[in-house]
Amino acid sequence: MSPEFSDQTKKKIEEVLSRYPRKEAAILPLLHLTQREFGCISNEEEKIVAEILGIKPIKVREVVSFYTMLNPKPVGKYHIQVCSNLSCFLMEAEELIDYLKEKLGIEPGETTPDKKFTLTTVECLGACDQAPSMMINFDYYGHLDKKKIDELLDKLK
Amino acid sequence: MEEKLLTRHFDLKNLYKIEVYLKEVGYQAVKRALKEMKPEEILEEVKNANLRGRGGAGFPAGVKWGFVPQDVDKPKYLCVNADEGEPGTFKDRYIMSHNPHLMIEGIIITCFCVGIHTAFIYIRGEYEAIALRLEQAISEAYKKGFLGKNILETGFDLDVFVHRGAGAYICGEETGLLESLEGKRGHPRLKPPFPASIGLFQCPTVINNVETISNIPQIILNGAEWFLKKGLPKDGGTRIFGVSGVVKNPGIYELPLGTNLKDIIFKYAGGMKEGKKLKAVFPGGMSAPILKADEINIKMDFDSLVEAESMLGSAAIIVIDEETSMLDVLKVVTRFYSHESCGQCTPCRIGNSWINKIIKRIAAGGGKRGDIDNIIRLASNMMGKTLCPLGDAAAMPILSITKKFRKEIESYTAN
Ligand SMILES: Cc1cc2nc3c(=O)[nH]c(=O)nc-3n(C[C@H](O)[C@H](O)[C@H](O)COP(=O)(O)O)c2cc1C
Numbered sequence: 323m324s325p326e327f328s329d330q331t332k333k334k335i336e337e338v339l340s341r342y343p344r345k346e347a348a349i350l351p352l353l354h355l356t357q358r359e360f361g362c363i364s365n366e367e368e369k370i371v372a373e374i375l376g377i378k379p380i381k382v383r384e385v386v387s388f389y390t391m392l393n394p395k396p397v398g399k400y401h402i403q404v405c406s407n408l409s410c411f412l413m414e415a416e417e418l419i420d421y422l423k424e425k426l427g428i429e430p431g432e433t434t435p436d437k438k439f440t441l442t443t444v445e446c447l448g449a450c451d452q453a454p455s456m457m458i459n460f461d462y463y464g465h466l467d468k469k470k471i472d473e474l475l476d477k478l479k
Numbered sequence: 480m481e482e483k484l485l486t487r488h489f490d491l492k493n494l495y496k497i498e499v500y501l502k503e504v505g506y507q508a509v510k511r512a513l514k515e516m517k518p519e520e521i522l523e524e525v526k527n528a529n530l531r532g533r534g535g536a537g538f539p540a541g542v543k544w545g546f547v548p549q550d551v552d553k554p555k556y557l558c559v560n561a562d563e564g565e566p567g568t569f570k571d572r573y574i575m576s577h578n579p580h581l582m583i584e585g586i587i588i589t590c591f592c593v594g595i596h597t598a599f600i601y602i603r604g605e606y607e608a609i610a611l612r613l614e615q616a617i618s619e620a621y622k623k624g625f626l627g628k629n630i631l632e633t634g635f636d637l638d639v640f641v642h643r644g645a646g647a648y649i650c651g652e653e654t655g656l657l658e659s660l661e662g663k664r665g666h667p668r669l670k671p672p673f674p675a676s677i678g679l680f681q682c683p684t685v686i687n688n689v690e691t692i693s694n695i696p697q698i699i700l701n702g703a704e705w706f707l708k709k710g711l712p713k714d715g716g717t718r719i720f721g722v723s724g725v726v727k728n729p730g731i732y733e734l735p736l737g738t739n740l741k742d743i744i745f746k747y748a749g750g751m752k753e754g755k756k757l758k759a760v761f762p763g764g765m766s767a768p769i770l771k772a773d774e775i776n777i778k779m780d781f782d783s784l785v786e787a788e789s790m791l792g793s794a795a796i797i798v799i800d801e802e803t804s805m806l807d808v809l810k811v812v813t814r815f816y817s818h819e820s821c822g823q824c825t826p827c828r829i830g831n832s833w834i835n836k837i838i839k840r841i842a843a844g845g846g847k848r849g850d851i852d853n854i855i856r857l858a859s860n861m862m863g864k865t866l867c868p869l870g871d872a873a874a875m876p877i878l879s880i881t882k883k884f885r886k887e888i889e890s891y892t893a894n
C-alpha cells in the first residue's frame with residue numbers, strides 16, 4: 323500500500339504548488355514535506371511525488387540522488403550531522419567525530435541497531451563561528467567538546 | 480571609529496518582529512523608494528553607490544540590474560541567493576535571523592526598480608529555522624501592506640517566496656541555483672546567455688546575495704555619495720567579515736571596505752587563541768588563494784585582494800595556526816571540492832577527485848617524488864577550463880597552497 327499524506331500536508335502541498343509557474347519547480351519543497359512525513363524518500367515516496375507533479379518517478383530519483391539532505395533510506399530518530407570542513411577541522415572536529423564513532427559504535431553513514439542515532443559527516447554548515455558545529459535533526463549545536471556531546475546525547479530519549 | 484550600518488540594530492530584542500522593526504527603523508526606505516522615486520532614479524543611485532556583489536564575484540549590483548531588458552512581455556524574477564555554502568561563510572545567517580525585514584525592504588526596492596513582481600529567496604536547506612523566521616517576517620509584511628497587491632497604494636504588486644535547497648554547494652552558483660529552483664539537479668548552465676536576459680523559467684532574472692540586497696535600503700535613505708564615503712570610491716559601504724578558525728573571538732565584524740586584514744584578525748577578532756601562532760589565512764572563503772602570515776598586511780576590498788593575487792569572495796576569513804599541517808588543509812579542501820563537483824566537466828570531476836586521492840595517499844605515508852607537480856598540473860588544467868567557476872574555486876586554494884607551502888608538502892612526500 324502506498325503511503326498517504328496527512329490532510330495538513332495535503333493543504334500545504336496545494337499552497338506550495340501555487341507558488342510556481344511550472345509544477346516541477348515544487349519538487350524540492352515537496353520532497354522536504356515528504357521526508358518530514360515519512361522519514362525518507364524511497365521508491366514508494368518517489369512515486370507519489372512523481373504523480374503529484376505529473377512526471378516520471380525516475381525524474382524524482384534524479385533529484386533525490388543529487389541532494390545530500392534527501393535520504394533515500396530511513397535514518398535514526400536523531401540524525402547527527404557533524405561538520406568536518408575547515409573551520410571546524412581547525413577546532414578539532416576530527417577528534418569529536420572519533421569520539422562520536424566510539425560512543426555510538428557506528429561509522430559515519432551508519433545507524434545504531436536500535437534505530438536511535440544516525441551519524442553523518444557533512445561539509446560546512448554555515449556556523450563556522452561556533453566551530454566545531456553539528457546538527458541534530460534541524461537543531462544547531464556549536465562550541466562542542468566531549469563533555470557537551472555527552473550532555474546532549476544523554477538528554478535524547 | 481568604525482560605524483555599523485547593516486548590523487547596527489542587531490542587539491535590539493526581537494528585531495525580527497515587524498512591530499519592533501517598524502518602531503526602530505521602519506520600512507522608511509520602501510516608503511521613500513515607492514512613493515518618491517522613479518525606478519530610473521533608484522537604478523542611478525544604486526549604480527553611483529558602487530555597491531559590489533557580496534556573494535563572491537563582486538559585480539556591481541546597479542550594472543547587473545541595468546542589464547535586464549525592460550521591453551519584454553515575459554515576467555521577470557528576483558532570486559535572492561541565501562545558499563551560503565562557501566566554507567567559512569556565515570554572515571547571511573546573521574542578517575536573516577536578526578534582521579529579516581531589512582532584507583525584505585531590499586527585495587521590495589530591488590523589484591520595484593527592475594519591474595519584478597515575483598521574488599524567490601533560495602535558502603540552504605540546513606537553515607530550516609531561519610527559513611521559518613523569514614516566512615513569518617514575509618507574512619507580517621503582507622499583513623502590513625508592504626507585500627502583495629497594490630503596495631502602499633502605489634499600484635505595485637510583489638510576491639515573495641522562500642525556497643529551501645537540500646544540501647548542494649553548487650546550488651549557490653547562480654545558474655546552478657536557477658536549475659535547482661526549476662526543480663532539477665543543480666547543474667550550472669553555460670553562459671551566455673546570462674540570467675539577466677534568460678534566467679529562471681527562461682525569463683529575465685536578477686540574482687543577488689542576501690548582504691547585497693540588504694544594503695539597498697540605506698542607499699535609498701542616505702544616497703550614493705554617503706554610501707561611498709562609508710567604504711571606498713570604487714567599492715562602497717561596509718562588509719560583514721566573518722572570522723573563524725584559531726582566533727580568540729570568532730564571529731561577524733562589520734567594517735568599512737578597505738579595512739586592514741591584520742587589524743581584523745588581531746584587533747577585532749582578538750588575535751590568535753592562547754599559545755597559537757599564525758600560519759596562513761583564507762581571506763575570502765575557502766575558494767580564495769591562501770595568504771601566508773607575512774602577507775596579511777593588506778586592505779580588504781575587491782581590488783586590493785586581486786592585486787595581492789587572492790580574492791575578497793564572501794569576505795570569510797579563515798585563520799590557520801602554525802601547528803596545523805598544510806597537507807591536512809589540502810585534504811579538507813580537496814575532499815570538499817571532489818564531493819561538490821557536479822560532474823558535468825571532465826577537468827573538474829576527474830581533476831578534483833584525482834587530486835584528493837593523491838593527497839590521501841601522501842597523508843597515508845605513500846607520497847612519491849613528482850606528486851606535487853602532478854597536483855599542480857591537474858589543478859592548472861581546471862583553471863578557466865570549466866563550465867562554471869567551481870573549477871577555478873577549487874584550483875585556486877590548491878595552487879596557492881602548493882606554491883606557498885611547497886617545502887612543507889614536499890617534506891611529507893620525500894621518504
Ligand atoms: C561554486 C560557487 C558557489 C557559490 N555560492 C554562493 C553562495 O552560497 N551564496 C552567494 O550569494 N553566492 C554564491 N556564489 C556566487 C553566485 O554565483 C553569484 O555570483 C552571486 O549570488 C551574485 O550575487 P551578488 O552579485 O550580489 O554577489 C557562488 C559561486 C560559485 C561559483
Ligand code: SF4
Binds near residue numbers: 828868
Ligand atoms: S566546473 Fe565543476 S561544478 Fe562547475 S559545472 Fe563543471 S563539473 Fe560542475
Ligand code: FES
Binds near residue numbers: 405407410445447450
Ligand atoms: S566549517 Fe564547520 S560550520 Fe563552517
